[in-house]
Structure formats: structure tokens, C-alpha cells
Amino acid sequence: MKDTPLGTPAVSLGPPPMISLPTEADDLRLLDERGCLTDEVLCFIEQLSADQREAVERHLVDCPACAFHRNQLAEAAGAMRRARPRIPIPSDARLLGRQAVLRGMLKRPRYSEPSDRKTRRRRRLLQIGLVASLALVIVALALLLLTVLSGCKPKSAAKVELKVRFSAGAKLGRLPGDLTAATASAGVFAGGTQRGAVHLLGARGETIVVSAAKARPAKPTSQPASKPAASSKPASKTASKVAAKTASTKPASKPSSRPASPITARHRGAIAALDLSADGELLLSAGGRTVAAWAIDIKAKRATLKNHLRGPQILTAAVLGASDVEAFFGTSQGHVLRWTIASKEAKAMTRFRCRVHMVSPGRAAKPPNRRCPHGTYDTNRKGQGYCAYPVTQLRRQGKTVGLACRDGYAHVLDLKRDRARYRLAGALGDLAFAGKGSLVFGRLDGQLQVYDPSIDDVDASMRPLASFRQPIYAMAASGELLAVAGKTTVTFVHLRGRRPLGALRVTSPPVWVGIELKGPARAGSKGALKVIQRDGQIARYPFVLERAATAKPSQGTEA
């Protein structure tokens, strides 16, 4: 008989019947050692499996003690259930539920099926990211602490306080006036005129005209018989097949006189760009639709046409390559072409060019001259209009070529990797490479900006250097010293200086400036500034860099 805390039943129930269930199933002990159902079974019979419940029910029919005990427990459970508190849900709680749904939608707009593996991977990635970020922060703090403790400041933070003192200038010579482009190298000065002539001036006063302004070639002795000597048509590509032609030599006192020798490459239109090799023996000229390379022997007063090209577009900029066997030139449509001088064609660089700007239909409906200010309107294959802006500058330093466009952007090409490195905003006026690869932008609105390539962040690495009241026409750099030519002055600026070092007044707008300086720009350094003015005058101004005693800017500074 079952002995329970509920007491003994009033009638004798006899021995418990045998049931055919195992004593343990699903971690649940069904029968005790006396063969009666355990309390754990009797309390929650409804939660047993169907088979277990059926067997238990059979046992309860046969075992009055277990049935009695089960009734007692069921009554207690029923009383407990009936005592359940009835708590109605208020309307605020229902509102909270709706708000929670909306919060969930705002917080997690997209849902993917829950996946433990995915969640674990995400958590792991998050942990790795957090640890990496923490490590970076610690390293940065340690470096900062080391910098502070060692007392060193970054070089860029060290400001330079110098001033420049100019001596009386010396006139080196004079080229024909109305120059549009000029350059100098190894004692040779070259100037291109508005009418398409290119003149050279040597250190000893030798002058050569390498490209005539007018098509008046004299009858050459070495000209092929098939080519009309007096033809007014521009030289064709086949002209480059002809053996090198000897250009004229003429006295220095009469630079504008008629050339005595045939000119086989003419520039119809203003000379846009000139570039001399480092030894002064190779000249690149670009103007009109023609680009030409000339071998120069200034001592013998001889210029020989090596090769030239003519194309459909107006050329606006040119620069010699690093090895003097190739050249780059830019067109009014924004294209840049790479030309191996010995070859008869140039290849357009597809990824190194001025970008085109798509034109809205509203602007395309305007008159043609108002569609693209400073640019050229054209349509692509789909009939969409776009503006192409001309190349304004091409500069090279070592294996790096800089390109400035009329739309205000500059591009940099790495010749080693043969791919464009970055694109920057700036340089409508002139572009120059300064020390350590810095790129200086001289803008027509007088703003001077410098880009430091050692800083990856383009926005942070572009900083204003100085501001002038006149447009910047030409620039030259020697290390960190920079000469900026405006309309009436040439101003010296140091890349790490707080203000311009000094300025030199000139009589005519400079077309080209150059700095002769050995070593870095520091107090006591001596050098010279060379200037080719638009009126053709060439002058050399010695200068000395001195330590600035006061913060007063030098006289004539336009900043």
C-alpha cells in the first residue's frame, strides 16, 4: 500500500498491479521500488508521451492507491490553477508592443535568416576588428608619446623664416618679342612667338631660328625634287622621312630676318610649348597642329629637324620624356599623346587625359559658343553632348609627369608603372614639381596650393601656400624654394614658409622663370633667378637668402 503524506485511503486497496512499462524512460522514473507510480509521474500525467500516458492510465485503473493519490494531486493542482491571478493588459502595454515593432523595423531594416554560424563569424570579425583598432590606437599613442618625449617635431611643422635679397640683374640677351612660350637649359634659351616662330639664343649670343613664322622656305639644295619648294601647305608626315634639314643661322643683331635655310616643320599659330633637354641639344616645340623635335648644336649655330607630326587638333602643351627619346603633348580636346620621337605616330593615353564633362540637355540647347566656356562641345556615339577641356600644362620631374587641364584638375602619371596616380583640383595657371615630389598649383586667380604626395589623404594633403593679387603665369622650383611669376613680379616662396620671402619687379610679364641654386634653401645660400619676359628680354638676377629678423614681409610682395 502506498504511504503518502496525504494519509491512508479509507478502504483497503490491495497490492498494486503490475504494469508493462520499464521503470525508467526519458530520464523519468515511472515506478518506485514498491511498484507504485512516482509523484513525478502523477503530478503531470498530461505531459507524458502517448504511450506512457496510456500505460499509466491502465495502471491507475488497476491500482486504487495510485488513483487515490493522483486524485489528491489533481485537486491540489486544480485549486492552484483556479487561484491564478487575472491581470488584464492595459492599453499602454499594447501600444508599447506596436512601438517595439516599429523600433525593430527602424533598427534592422533588412533581415536575413538567422544562422548561428553566420552570427558567430560576424562576431568573430567584429572582435578581430576591435582588437586591430585597439592595437592601432595604442601604436599611434605610443608614437605620439615618443615624439613628444623626444622633443622632435615633424618636419612639415617646422616653419622657415627666410628672406631674399636681390642684386642688380644682368641682361643675357634678347629674343624677338611677343613670346608665348619659352624655356632654357644648359645655357640655351628658346622662345616661341605668337606667329609660330621658334628662336634660340646661346650663351655666347648665338641665335638660331628653328621654325619660321611664314612659309617662305628658300629653295633647298638638299630638298627632294618631288616636293615643291615654295609650297604654302604645311609639312606633312612624309616630310619626316626626308633627311634632316639644316636650319638657318643668322646674326644676333637681326633675329627677325628671313631664314636662309629651308624650314621643314612650321607651326601655324602661336607656339604653345617648348622644352629643352637637360644638355640643351634637343628641343621640342609644339604649336598649331604640329609638334616637332629638333637637334640643336648651338656652337655650330645649327638646328636639325629630327621628326615632326601633324594632327587634327590644336596642341596646347608638350614636354620631353625622361630619356629624351619620347615626348608627351596635349591637345585642345584634352587628349595626351605619347610620342616616341623616332616614330611617325603618337599614341593617345586613354587613362591620362583631361576628363570630359557631360552636358545637360538644357545647356546643349544653348548656342554653340555658350555650351562650353573654355572648352569644346562635342557629342559621343550615343548623341550625348559633352565638353572637352584643353590641356594647359605638361610638366615632368624624373619619372613623374604632371598634367593640368583647363577644367581645373591636375593628373599625375607615374612613368615607372605607366598609370595615372591621382587627380587633383588646381592648376589653371602653371604646374610645378617642387622638392620631394610635391606638386605646386599656380592658379589664374592667384591662389598657390601645394600637394604633398607623402600624405595619402588628398583633402588633407592639399594646402594653400600663398595668395597673390594677380594671376600666376609661370613657376619654377629648386628644392623647396619656389619662384612664382605674376604679371609684374616674381615672388619667392618657401614650401614651409609662412610668408613670401621677397619679390622682384619685372618690366614685362615673365613667360619662363628658372632658379639656379646649389643645395637646399637656407640662410646664406646664393643663387640666381633667370627670367624670360614676354617682350623677349632675358635677364639673370643674383640673390642671397638671409634669415628674416622680423616678421615684416619684403617690399613688393603681392601676398
Add this chain to the structure above:
Amino acid sequence: MAHAISMKDMGIVAALRGGNLRRALELLFDTYQEELYAYCASLVGPSEALTVYNRVLGAAVDGLTTVPKSITLRAWLYRLARHAVTHQHQQQRRSGALEDDYAPVDGPDALVGAGPSQQLQLHALPPEVREILQLGLWQGLRLRDVAQILERPLPEVRRLAAQGLVRLAAERHVASSEVLPS
């Protein structure tokens, strides 16, 4: 392990698998909001029930997509509510730890609606037993779900439940024998 899905949860799980989180949340709250609020109110009283209930809803929204497969949604919600109540009690006591045998059943109005005799009988039970009986008999949860809510082994929960119910039955028997004439 397969999903433990009850009949009520079929629609919710289908909405979840279909990527409709909004529908799943609406179904979840429509199905369980009344008993969930009642459970919270029975533990902490009507005055703080809304606070706890809001916390439970936030936890449910955050974790609905990562519910463990071994637990039913209903049991999971009760587990969230129990944690929220524990957290609420911890905040009220302003101490970092509760007693080892703490069970969130000591709310101020936890036995609202229960008769005096039931109150006395329930209060005579240990808190952990009382909590199991409340979940099993008041909320109608299966013992397997109660074990998952309390995060305790099922045999132990079953043993405690039987122990409590036997004790309640014994006290009922004693009370009836005192009232009835011999």
C-alpha cells in the same frame, strides 16, 4: 538540433524565414503580449510592470532573429521576462548580487487574485518550487519549457514540481480534515 516550434509559433517562424520581420514581430506580440504582461505584472506588480514589459519587448526585438533552436519562442520570451525582472530587482536593491536561491517570485503583488488560503500555502513553499509551480500551473507551461526558462535540468525541475504539488495536496488534506467534522 531541430527547431522547437509549437503550433502557435508556426506563423511567426514562417514570417521569419520569409524575411518579413515586421510580420513576425506583430504575430509574436499579438500572440504572447497578454500572458507576458501578466507574468511581468505578477512578478513585479502593476506599478513596475510596464517598465519591465518594455524592456522585454526591446530584448525580443533585438534577439528575435537569433533565438536558439532548442527553445520555443514562448519559453524564450518567458526567459527574457525573467531576466528583465531579475535585472529590475537588482537595480532596486542597488547591490551587485542576489542570493543564490533567489527566484523572481517575490513581487509586491505577486499573488493578486489568489485566495488567502492559497496565498498561505504558496508562501509556505520554497521560492524556487513556487516559481516552478507558478510557471507550470498558472502560465500553463510544460515542464520542459520551465526547465529551459529557469535554465535548470529537467529532472530537477520535475522533482521540485512534484515535491511542491505533493506538499500543497497534503496541506489541503490537513485543512479539509480540520474543517470537516470528524
